[in-house]
Each structure stands twice: as structure tokens, then as C-alpha cells.
Amino acid sequence: xxxxxxxxxxxxxxxxxxxxxxxxEFGIPESKLKRTRLTVNPRFQPPVKKPDxxxxxxxxxxxxxxxKGIPHLLEAFSRLDDPNAILTLVGGWSSRQMKRYMxxxxxxxxxxxxxxxxxxxAFQEADLFVHPTYEDGFAYAPMEAMACGVPVVVTDETGMxxxxxxxxxxxxxxxxxxxxxxxxxxxxxGHPLARTRQTDTHxxxxxxxxxx
Numbered sequence: 001x002x003x004x005x006x007x008x009x010x011x012x013x014x015x016x017x018x019x020x021x022x023x024x025e026f027g028i029p030e031s032k033l034k035r036t037r038l039t040v041n042p043r044f045q046p047p048v049k050k051p052d053x054x055x056x057x058x059x060x061x062x063x064x065x066x067x068k069g070i071p072h073l074l075e076a077f078s079r080l081d082d083p084n085a086i087l088t089l090v091g092g093w094s095s096r097q098m099k100r101y102m103x104x105x106x107x108x109x110x111x112x113x114x115x116x117x118x119x120x121x122a123f124q125e126a127d128l129f130v131h132p133t134y135e136d137g138f139a140y141a142p143m144e145a146m147a148c149g150v151p152v153v154v155t156d157e158t159g160m161x162x163x164x165x166x167x168x169x170x171x172x173x174x175x176x177x178x179x180x181x182x183x184x185x186x187x188x189x190g191h192p193l194a195r196t197r198q199t200d201t202h203x204x205x206x207x208x209x210x211x212x
Contacts, residue, residue, distance in 0.1 A: 006032075016159025019137040038138060046149035047124035054084050056189050059126040059150070061090035061119040061141040062133075064098060069132030069155065069175060074105050076181035077112065082189060087112045088126075090119040123148040128188045133158055134175050146170075151193035153184045168193065 006012065006028055013034050014020040020033055051057075058077060064070055070089070077087045089112070093099045105112055115122060119141065123129070129145035129152040136158040143163065145152055152170035154160045164170045170193070173180045 015138040017162050018157075018159040022137075038140070038143070040140075040144050040147045044120065044123065044144045044147040051125055056082055056085040056128075057122075057126045058085065058087045058128050058130055058185060059090065059119070059122045059145065060087070060130055060132075061122065061145070062131070062139075063094055064089055064091045064102060064114075065094045066098070067134050068136075069134055070098075071101075072176060072178040072181055073130055073132045074112065075178040076185060078105075078109055079178075079182050080185050080189070083111070085111055085189070088122050089114050090116070090122050092116050119144070120148075123150055126150045127192065128153065128185065129170075130181060130185070131155065131158065131160065132173075132175070132181055136160070142170075151188060153181065 006023075006026075009032060011034050012023065012028060012032050013036050014023065015036055015038050020035060023033060024030060060070070060073060062068055073087070077085070089102075091114075093102055102114065106114065123145045126145065126148075127150070129142055129150045131139055131142045131152065131154045133139065133155055134157055138159040139154065142152045142154050142158075142160045146163070146169060152160070152164060153173055154164055154170065155175040156172055157175040161172045164172055166172060171184045171187075173184060
């Protein structure tokens, strides 16, 4: 069905170079591909004041699902030797199996928390945003976190990688490796990156909009 839709389409809009190149590899004619730019709601701003309590706050936002690399994030964080670290997952689980899986982790490590709802407060308090996904054509949440001045770790299987300045605004890591996630968390814990705002990613008041 998807292949038939691609065949019938006059234009296919892509939000990242990653998606654009993936469709080319799939055999879609480049003449059909139209690149757009997604921008972030201006309410995503750095905080006036960030908590100064010695905590190291790691945040993830999105669907709590294995395809998003959540098991690798939990494994990496559980090995972070820091009793003052907090991992907040903003989102909900996608299945009963994932619910049970998360409940086991929450019971095992009291540094792990879930916070469904608006991620803005979590972003503004965060020291690091981690997006360990196996698949994402763009990924809104890391861009929103960066707009709040938060360094990010994203995988090489997401369109967000083109927006990350390695070692400055964050890191790009291979998908599927908790070991590398742990290394990056340890690095940022000991050597905080500058909280830089992505000033070119903002637009109107109703969320992310495609810009041609």
C-alpha cells in the first residue's frame, strides 16, 4: 500500500536529509521529493533560572517503546554511578508489556521517573536530553529541548542528527548501544556542555510548522 501511494504521489514532503536520502535509496525519484523545515513553538525557551541543587537531570520525551531505544537508555542510566542523577521519561507506554517492563524498572531504581504531559518544565530543568531511537524521520522533542538550551544525544537513525554540532550542542551516537549512551552521559555529567539555544528554530504560536 505504501509503495502504491509513493507511486501515485505527485510530491512527497520530507523534513530531514535523513528521510530524503532514505526515500532516494528506496527508489523514489528525486523530482518528487520536496524538502521542508520544521520549526519549534516559541514557548520552548531556556529557563530564567535553572535548579542548582547538584542533581544531574536526564530527560527523554516521546513514546515509551522499544523501537525508541528505551531499554538501552534505561540500561545505560542504571549504570550511571551517581545517586543524585534523575532520569525523567515524559510520555506513555505503548503496550501492556511495556507497562509491566517500565513498572519493573521504576521499582528497581528510584532515580527513574515518568511524567506524562507537557515536557516544557522537564526540558527547562534538564542537563541532558537523550533520544536513543532506532527510527525517526525528524524527532520533534530533541529540537524542542535544544530550543530550551539543553544539549542532546541523538542516534544516527534520526533526522535530528543534522542539527547537532558534535561536542558543542550534543552528540550523535550509534543506535542500539547502551554503552555509548552511558559514556556520553558520564562525559556530560563531568564536562557540561554550554546551554545554547537554537535561535533559528522558532516560529508561530501553535507548534511545529513545516517551512518550505
